[in-house]
Amino acid sequence: xIKVGILGYGNLGxxxxxxxxxxxxMELCAVYTRRDPDxxxxxxxxxxxxxxxxxxxxxxxxxxxxxCGGSATDLPEMTPKYAAMxxxxxxxxxxxxxxxxxxNVDKAAKSxxxxxxxxxxxxxxxxxxxxxxxxxxxxxGKDYTFWGKGVSQGHSDAVRRIDGVVDCRQYTxxxxxxxxxxxxxxxxxxxxxxxxxxxxxxxxxxxxxxxRIENEIKTMxxxxxxxxxxxxFISAEEMKRDHSGLPHGGSVIYSGETSDGTNHVxxxxxxxxxxxxxxxxxxxxxxxxxxxxxAEGKAGAMTVFDIAPAYLSxxxxxxxxxxxx
Amino acid sequence: xIKVGILGYGNLGxxxxxxxxxxxxMELCAVYTRRDPDxxxxxxxxxxxxxxxxxxxxxxxxxxxxxCGGSATDLPEMTPKYAAMxxxxxxxxxxxxxxxxxxNVDKAAKSxxxxxxxxxxxxxxxxxxxxxxxxxxxxxGKDYTFWGKGVSQGHSDAVRRIDGVVDCRQYTxxxxxxxxxxxxxxxxxxxxxxxxxxxxxxxxxxxxxxxRIENEIKTMxxxxxxxxxxxxFISAEEMKRDHSGLPHGGSVIYSGETSDGTNHVxxxxxxxxxxxxxxxxxxxxxxxxxxxxxAEGKAGAMTVFDIAPAYLSxxxxxxxxxxxx
Numbered sequence: 330x331i332k333v334g335i336l337g338y339g340n341l342g343x344x345x346x347x348x349x350x351x352x353x354x355m356e357l358c359a360v361y362t363r364r365d366p367d368x369x370x371x372x373x374x375x376x377x378x379x380x381x382x383x384x385x386x387x388x389x390x391x392x393x394x395x396x397c398g399g400s401a402t403d404l405p406e407m408t409p410k411y412a413a414m415x416x417x418x419x420x421x422x423x424x425x426x427x428x429x430x431x432x433n434v435d436k437a438a439k440s441x442x443x444x445x446x447x448x449x450x451x452x453x454x455x456x457x458x459x460x461x462x463x464x465x466x467x468x469x470g471k472d473y474t475f476w477g478k479g480v481s482q483g484h485s486d487a488v489r490r491i492d493g494v495v496d497c498r499q500y501t502x503x504x505x506x507x508x509x510x511x512x513x514x515x516x517x518x519x520x521x522x523x524x525x526x527x528x529x530x531x532x533x534x535x536x537x538x539x540x541r542i543e544n545e546i547k548t549m550x551x552x553x554x555x556x557x558x559x560x561x562f563i564s565a566e567e568m569k570r571d572h573s574g575l576p577h578g579g580s581v582i583y584s585g586e587t588s589d590g591t592n593h594v595x596x597x598x599x600x601x602x603x604x605x606x607x608x609x610x611x612x613x614x615x616x617x618x619x620x621x622x623x624a625e626g627k628a629g630a631m632t633v634f635d636i637a638p639a640y641l642s643x644x645x646x647x648x649x650x651x652x653x654x
Numbered sequence: 655x656i657k658v659g660i661l662g663y664g665n666l667g668x669x670x671x672x673x674x675x676x677x678x679x680m681e682l683c684a685v686y687t688r689r690d691p692d693x694x695x696x697x698x699x700x701x702x703x704x705x706x707x708x709x710x711x712x713x714x715x716x717x718x719x720x721x722c723g724g725s726a727t728d729l730p731e732m733t734p735k736y737a738a739m740x741x742x743x744x745x746x747x748x749x750x751x752x753x754x755x756x757x758n759v760d761k762a763a764k765s766x767x768x769x770x771x772x773x774x775x776x777x778x779x780x781x782x783x784x785x786x787x788x789x790x791x792x793x794x795g796k797d798y799t800f801w802g803k804g805v806s807q808g809h810s811d812a813v814r815r816i817d818g819v820v821d822c823r824q825y826t827x828x829x830x831x832x833x834x835x836x837x838x839x840x841x842x843x844x845x846x847x848x849x850x851x852x853x854x855x856x857x858x859x860x861x862x863x864x865x866r867i868e869n870e871i872k873t874m875x876x877x878x879x880x881x882x883x884x885x886x887f888i889s890a891e892e893m894k895r896d897h898s899g900l901p902h903g904g905s906v907i908y909s910g911e912t913s914d915g916t917n918h919v920x921x922x923x924x925x926x927x928x929x930x931x932x933x934x935x936x937x938x939x940x941x942x943x944x945x946x947x948x949a950e951g952k953a954g955a956m957t958v959f960d961i962a963p964a965y966l967s968x969x970x971x972x973x974x975x976x977x978x979x
Binding site for chain 2: 427459594606635
């Protein structure tokens with residue numbers, strides 16, 4: 330059994346917990362939280378909730394620590410810190426800072442003889458793999474990533490910070506005409522606005538100025554101003570009834586030539602009922618790889634690019650060749 | 655530069671040749687043929703055509719030998735033979751015999767300190783990878799593979815062997831209703847007949863009994879009797895005009911749950927203008943990996959499951975993290 334610890338029990342931590350239950354060779358040994366452990370109730374029975382302070386001894390009996398923190402401030406500090414004591418894995422997704430984060434985790438993990446996998450999930454993660462495989466097979470080509478239809482938690486949070494907004498769920502939606510052009514191998518140049526639209530379902534305070542809220546959303550720099558955005562005001566009951574899930578998905582589409590006029594289109598797409606449960610499932614498969622790689626004596630930072638696929642599966646090499654090849 | 659030799663100059667050999675031109679770090683050094691070398695003209699200038707006998711010295715100056723032979727009789731003999739002298743890669747696709755072929759290549763390659771990759775292409779190959787990744791991420795799920803729309807050379811050849819048939823092109827076509835059910839996450843049980851239909855374009859001899867030919871096709875065991883097959887008789891001119899390409903493609907669709915009622919659908923699909931050029935492109939990317947792995951001191955048989963994705967790309971690890979992750 331591979332002994333797993335989860336650090337952080339938000340949406341992603343619960344997604345990882347659900348994923349561990351699907352894997353007979355993985356055992357959840359503890360959940361570590363910055364909150365009062367007594368205030369946290371797990372979905373899994375008989376697993377202790379501990380304080381993050383308990384990790385500081387470096388002596389917790391776990392093969393891998395899955396760090397479920399935010400990329401903005403948690404992971405840049407946590408992942409290198411714990412990589413100096415445990416095998417770790419995170420879902421760091423602040424793209425511009427990946428080189429620094431990788432270097433920090435690599436240094437800590439190498440010194441400690443541990444493995445640290447960063448930026449694991451579906452994007453970065455499974456989508457990245459598909460960008461790499463496709464571009465390696467067809468070097469003369471171009472990749473496109475579309476996200477959605479799905480809930481963007483970052484955009485939902487940004488709307489919630491507007492004065493007069495009680496709650497928001499923001500859906501990112503690929504533009505069908507853009508998808509069609511890419512799937513047809515046209516290799517179009519597409520602007521941000523041409524690729525995705527945004528749709529917001531907003532619960533406003535009683536008596537709030539809805540026109541002002543709608544305008545503030547649509548003109549918000551970085552988040553909405555470069556997109557065509559639709560805003561719907563709904564009741565708290567409608568929000569709960571119709572928008573309580575966290576579905577997501579998207580497509581990586583790669584189009585490339587092997588000779589003049591001979592084109593190929595590769596598409597990888599996901600339709601996910603639960604973004605955190607799927608992300609947690611990817612992380613758990615890579616946690617298996619982390620434990621195995623470290624058991625083989627490997628150390629340092631890695632990404633999904635550095636890990637042979639067979640390490641992810643509970644099946645033996647013989648079984649994989651017989652049933653998947 | 656990675657020095658590549660191609661053994662066999664049929665459709666696949668020419669596809670590999672086209673792929674090498676797309677990769678600036680790969681150099682085609684020689685094509686080896688069982689035919690009279692003087693009878694073979696390459697699409698690439700200034701590359702020698704040699705006899706397969708020249709390989710027997712074990713001293714040809716190549717980093718990887720790409721073996722473009724048939725799975726029925728060529729590869730079981732050739733790949734172990736040359737793995738004892740060179741790094742090799744093949745596209746062996748007789749599924750039931752993979753364990754034996756793997757063992758034979760492994761023994762020869764290990765003794766020689768060489769790497770031998772078998773069963774590389776898109777199925778087995780890229781489709782296998784997607785079955786593995788999906789089943790590792792979602793162990794509680796089910797995979798479906800659909801092929802086409804595309805030309806099956808095996809089925810085309812089978813029809814050509816019928817008395818009175820001059821030429822045939824056979825298209826394998828997925829059944830849209832089956833695709834829809836799988837994409838909807840229904841996890842249906844599908845019979846062979848429910849998954850694919852077959853469509854044959856046949857040029858018959860003058861005065862041949864078309865009804866007999868059609869009946870022989872539709873009732874042919876293994877190839878057609880389990881499918882709904884449509885037969886069209888066309889002229890040799892129509893064959894040349896409308897069916898001279900070798901397009902193919904298909905989808906691996908995987909549907910699995912992470913908790914009760916929470917389902918996810920992963921789909922990988924290919925639309926290929928040229929089956930041999932795409933297969934050749936996959937093999938060339940893995941030939942890069944073969945050369946690199948052997949340069950690191952690795953030896954023995956491997957499949958796509960055993961090779962970390964970064965080995966396939968001409969880009970550095972830093973570039974990959976910056977641009978693909």
